[in-house]
Amino acid sequence: MSPSPKTASKPELDFGNAWEYAAAPEGTKVSIEPKYGLFVNGEFCAPRSKRYMDSINPATEEVLSKVAIANQADVDKAVAAAKAAFPKWKRLKPSERAKYLFRIARRIQERARELAVLETLDGGKPIKESRDVDIPEAAKHFFYHAGWADKLDYVFPGRKGTPIGVCAQIIPWNFPLLMAAWKIAPALACGNTVVLKPAETTSLTALRLAEIFQEVGLPPGVVNIVTGAGNTGAALAAHKDVKKLAFTGSTGVGKELARNLAGSGKRLTLELGGKSPNIIFEDASIDQAVDGVVQGIYFNQGHVCCAGSRLFVQEGVMDEVLARLKVRIESLRVGDPLDKNTDLGAINSIGQLATIKRYIEAGNSEGAQMFQSAAKLPKHGYWCKPTWFTDVQPSHTIAREEIFGPVLSVMSFRTPEEALMRANNTPYGLAAGVWTDKGSKIFEIASRLKAGVVWCNSYNRFDAASPFGGFKQSGFGREGGRQGLLSYLELKS
């Protein structure tokens, strides 16, 4: 981002040179192979396509490794392996199935440092996030779902939950390992087998997970991993032996997949985009709320489907919120993702950076007022300063479309009714935040927000036991918690 004249102000909190580069976790070296094949039937193998793509460190633009591009023949092989493994995996005593998942969870915990560093190298997210959120939550998803494997008969009264078959799972690049865990853990716990396609820019931790599957002796074919881009995903979704597709990604691609699957009889769950509202009432605890706003939009560089990208502030506290927000944003550190003090890491890819820049230009050209922090950006890599807009109208592009970057649109409201009307005025319905210290108000607003997750006096909290998923065009189906199991079972009477 080129610095804007509006951002020339000096941070109110000046830490001088107190925060020079600090590598973390200290001394962890991660070995990366020069190239990776596909993981099919328990083994790594060269792709039949003979084609590979570069996996780039977005913070340095250096090539980390080469990753296979699976073609139709590779997808066929992977689905065949999953199909062959299904009968035995399905029949395996559920308590034994559970123990495989527990083993996987433990190995993720044991290899947590390595996985965190690799995740940060490959995707650009701050190490403190991969270390404290992505990897521990990934382990927790396996741990949580492990316990379900032998308890499925108790979950749905009067119904018997039976596995569906081969599940195709296509995941995004914003939480690579965590999304793999979100998808794989419930599928396996419910007795299904899996073919997973990681996002094209972030395949490395999923391939490490494949190593873990080997280490724990997971039966061959139960999980297969095919890397590649959109064509690989499309081939996988369309495969006749795939019984269920779980997709996390953009609403555009989600709709395309839904159209492709129409009439196929395949089960489908979609976790798609959002333009989530974060609402601050006058009676909120403003310091907490401001922190929640930062957590809501700048966590993971804003590459979060449930990011609180539309901030609604009640008029009476607008000036105060903006003033405190500015101080808070100016203190965010942008830069080396391996620095444990970094708040915002690198933008995941050059393509995504271009998208974000396009939206920032749209915000400016449509008449909103832009602010960016005075953060200094590294010379190489893909970076975007924490950005926020005021004077945003509901019709502005930046108030309507998902940006998937560190860009906040700030708007005001007068009454709770107006806040609700504007918050719900979107085709999306993934998440929402509401800030007030008044108990009855918070529950009224939470119950009337059309969103699958509502964070009261908090934002961007996740847990394996807590179902996640959207209303409306943010997709359907839930992941995590008891309700998430429904996505991977047939209920029979």
Place this chain on the structure above:
Amino acid sequence: MSTTDRLAVLKTYKLFINGAFPRTESGRTLLVEDKKGNPLAHLCHASRKDLRNSVVAARKAAPGWAKRSAYNRTQILYRMAEMLEGKSEEFAAAIASTVPGGKSRASKEVAAAVDRLVAFAGWADKFGQVLGCNNPVAAPFYNFTIAEPMGVVCVVAPAEEPLLGLISLLAPVICAGNTAVVVGSTEHPLATAILGEVCATSDVPAGVINLLTGLRPELLEVMAGHRDVDGISAAGCAKAERTTLELGAAENLKRVTVDSSKGKDWYDLQKMNSPYRIQPFVEMKTIWHPSGA
């Protein structure tokens, strides 16, 4: 004068939209014949515009219906059962006039439909306790998941079991707090046409249930692609119909549930009275709140 000299007063069957009984805006009618091919009645041949009008009515009614207490919805569904029971004879005769199997089969179907309404009347203030839960998250938060209405749901009733099939699809949808636009059986539409009278006398608020008689193939595509419909519950679908529904639904990602029940399935209480027939028509919302003094 013998009774046979008296000319019977025939009922004019109309659509049921927004709590009123309009004729189709298209002015078209469908002739219903009895099993011998004798003319029985002329029904409204609902148009795509009627369907869209019904969606408008259903959308308008949705917030109010969702806001009613679950206990109140329970009583209204039970009231529907009471009214349906009172019209059992009329329904049985109407159904038997076109559906193979005679009067006793039809009476059995009507009785099962009444009982289905009673079952879901009872679910209205309980399904939330079965489908929702508290979640033990590993952080100082109180976290719970509740089932909320989806909004406007279109119901496509199966051809057979024209009343029981329709009620089996409709009851879970409105029980959950959604409003409904129903396309009744094309082949045996009389029960759909009479059902409006049950709704109108059961304290069902205007727009919560809208009933259309017409030709199903004409209406499916508009329903599937309609951007203000949130969900579809359909039964008795041929593969091509299912494709039409799912293809159109991708437009705004409406939720489509296709029920493959037929024949005896509709009488299977274990299968039909389950809360997991409500589950596809709710949205699960998870709420987090910090816990700490």
